Amino acid sequence: MGFKTGNFPDVDPATFRDNPFLDRVRAMSTHWVDYGFGTPKMVHTIYIMKLLVLYIGAGTAVATLTSGLSWLDPLSWWNQPIVYQKLILWTMLLEILGLGGSWGPLAGHFKPMTGGFHNWLRPKTIRLAPWPKKVPGTAGDTRSIFDVLIYAAILVNLTVAIVLPGVTSSVLTGVLSDNAGLVRPTVLYSLIVLYVVIGLRDKVIFLAGRSEQYLPAVVFFTFLPFxxxxxxxxxxxxxxxxxxxxxxxxxxxxxxxxxxxxxxxxxxxxxxxxxxxxxxxxxxxxxxxxxxxxxxxxxxxxxxxxxxxxxxxxxxxxxxxxxxxxxxxxxxxxxxxxxxxxxxxxxxxxxxxxxxxxxxxxxxxxxxxxxxxxxxxxxxxxxxxxxxxxxxxxxxxxxxxxxxxxAGNWASAVWAFAPGAEDKLNTHIVRGAKNTYTQLLETYPPDVADVVMHQLVGWRSLHSQGRALLSLMVRHLGADIDRYDIREAEFSCNSIVAFNFGDGHFHDEKLIAAIQKRCHFAPGEFTVAWIESQPIHKAVQEYVVIDAALGVIERGTYRVADAIAEQPWLPNGPIPFDVQWTHPEYTRQTGSVTELLPSPAERKPASNRDLDRSL
Incomplete structure (x- = not known):
């Protein structure tokens, strides 16, 4: 692996899709063992520079200089409470902008590398309310001007809280004589309210800001004595x-x-x-x-x-x-x-x-x-x-x-598109980025980009959920699985809602319904295998299979022990499932997509230089 060149899988991109799907999975999972994603060191360098400059450098500079402290003398401020407070607020700002976790190529953001604000400052993008039928004023799945204004207000509120100098008190001075004060509670009241409002309107933004950890800290800053x-x-x-x-x-x-x-x-x-x-x-x-x-x-x-x-x-x-x-x-x-x-x-x-x-x-x-x-x-x-x-x-x-x-115990999914059907996402959904595959086409020929997309499926297959998800796809698509475009849902979801951190709740049937409302897939064009996390006291995981045109078409469970005992490429066939419900109108579509496939001659061959590179 070099600085600018990655370790591309040892396959011929021009003929890769001629192999059965599970053979492709085996090639990708085996390659992952030695090389992982095969990412050039240049990509890791970009992440390191982001950490050093944007997070550590800018974050500590803002936290100290706006608090009357000497940035160049860390020994004088490392234990100042206001620095800790402002670094948490700075982290919240970067996270909710999309510049923290789930950023860049290692999260499926290739071009642009930032999701976040590209989506959330844009009306008509998809939003996912956590309880749209239970909380008044949160129904619907389209981002409104109101949602954009609330999001923008959070950015402004965080900025103000960070840049304002601290305030001290006799209680604080009594405990800590040498202090630069604390963040002003008056600017945090509104921040707490804004986070609650945006969380009820769109759980994606709320969790992208890592509010489950940082918002309690803000509450403590606001209401508790030192x-x-x-x-x-x-x-x-x-x-x-x-x-x-x-x-x-x-x-x-x-x-x-x-x-x-x-x-x-x-x-x-x-x-x-x-x-x-x-x-x-x-x-x-x-x-x-x-x-x-x-x-x-x-x-x-x-x-x-x-x-x-x-x-x-x-x-x-x-x-x-x-x-x-x-x-x-x-x-x-x-x-x-x-x-x-x-x-x-x-x-x-x-x-x-x-x-x-x-x-x-x-x-x-x-x-x-x-x-x-x-x-x-x-x-x-x-x-x-x-x-x-x-x-x-x-x-x-x-x-x-x-x-x-x-922890490895995640709700997860795999998406399957009939050939050409995935393009509907680019055509009909308002968002800040195109499909992950489309982003890759700006750098690679189609067949190379397709191999990269298979690498993500290979990565998923190495985890417990991967065996179950691919088993469901084999059961429902049959021989057509070799023709469909199989996508890792976490990365696909990332391109649509601008954030994902391994949470399958972001791309459950609610997101699929929102996509279907915009794209109008025909039955069999877009199939989703989705599984819930394992409860700590049970030995099974629940799953659903979704056809975008029909909704949920099957529910059931599978034993975790069966999934972890199998190989990523399912040499013994699909793992067993306990099917508990099937949609009465569902009939699996078979043999209907062959004519949509490009022939091997129509696929653009990759150059040697393209084979040397991998994201």
Whole structure:
């Protein structure tokens, strides 16, 4: 892998589509083991420069210089509360603009690299209200001028809160004599209201701003006295950590580790990568090493270390725990996982130092030092509500408020288009970007772009959901699966609503209905296999199959154990399903798309230079 050249799969793009679909999946999943996405190092450099310049450089400069602090003297401000507050607000601003997580090529944003504001400042784009039938004033799926104004008001409100100097108080000075004040609560009241309004109008924007984590922090900034605020912030980050650790119980997380490490740009050893799979290239299930890495260095660290930080009054133990959590987040960032939550990981690394070393438990900032035991209990209960509910009833709560970050247990989907049908999305949907495939055509010939799109399906097939999703497609499309264009839904959704962070709730039947209202697909032209996350107390996952023209056409469940036992390319056929309902008017469309396929002679062959490059 070079700086400008990637590792393209060892296939002939001109004849790639002549192979059966599952053979293509095998080629892509096997290639992923050694090279991941095969991304040129130039792409990772762009991400690093964004972090250094836009996030760390600009963020710390704005936070310090607008607070009367010396930017060039970090030792004087690293533990100033207003700097921490403003860095959270700065992160919120970047996230809700679309410049944080889910940005760039590793999230399916090729041209343009930014989703976010390109969509959300544009009327008539698709919006997804969480409860349109239950909350008055939120019905519909079209962004209005009102929605655009609310979104713009959030951007202005965040900017004002960041640039205004802090205000101090006798209470703060009594605890911290040398301080630059705190962010003005008066500018945060309106921000909280605006976030609630936009969240009820469009859950995509609300979650894109990572409101499940940052909005509680803003509430603490606004309403709690200083000592209680610091302790509440500790409780918040501990709940995020422990929730993420608990969500990794089960079989899914072991399957996350191998493809994540395979995509790590600094890990060049094929031997190390292949060691995380049972028997490359014939058995791509996770090895015992992968399970150990995931559950010892992942699950245990995320649960045990935060609890140590929350209760420890020993300086040495606290320092070691802080350093471990900093290393934990820096390691995750260094792997450049798809959806690239890099800013989030850097903020949490800093938060580990600021909260637990800057304001240690033995100096009056322990969990038992809060002004009221009842307040502590209320905050803990509020912070744990959605993680608990989301793990028991994942259909009711997004995986983000459920604190299942990168746990492998996601609602997911795969889309299938009859040849040519995908173009309807470009023609009929108002949005800030074209289809992912269309974006790639600005750089690559069609057959090369098609191979890149298959790489994403290959990545999905390495996870537990991939085996189930592809099994559903095989069952419903039959032999036609070789003719259809199969797309990873997370990336396709990204191009339509401008954000996705692995949350299948963004592209469930509500989005498909909104797409159908605009595109009018015929039966069989657009088929979706969609699965819900696994409840923590059940051994099955629920699924639906959707035909855009007919709606949901099948519901049922499958055993997680059956999915994780299979290979990505399904050599034994589809995994078994317990079909619980089928649409009475649904008849699978077969043999109806052959005449729409381009012949091999009509496909533009790729040049050698094109084969050397891969996004």
């Amino acid at each position: 000592v209680d605020m610091i302790i509440a912030l500790k409780l918040l980050i501990v709940v995020v950590w422990v929730g993420a650790g608990v969500s990794k119980f089960g079989h899914h997380f072991s399957l996350v580790i191998p493809p994540m490490l395979s995509n790590t740009p600094w890990l060049s050893s094929k031997t190390v990568k292949r060691a995380h799979y049972r028997n490359f290239p014939n058995d791509l299930r996770p090895s015992k090493l992968a399970g150990g890495v995931g559950h010892v260095l992942g699950t245990m660290v995320e649960i045990a270390t935060p609890l140590l930080l929350l209760f420890s009054t020993n300086r040495t133990i606290t320092l070691l725990a802080v350093l471990l959590m900093v290393a934990f987040h820096l390691f995750i960032a260094s792997t450049f996982p798809l959806a690239v939550p890099l800013e989030w990981n850097l903020l949490f690394a800093y938060a580990s130092v600021f909260l637990f070393w800057g304001y240690p438990n033995w100096e009056g900032f322990g969990v038992f030092d809060m002004s009221s035991l009842w307040l502590t209990a209320l905050i803990v209960a509020a912070l744990c509500l959605f993680p608990v509910l989301g793990n028991l009833r994942p259909d009711l709560v997004s995986f983000l408020p459920s604190m299942r970050q990168y």
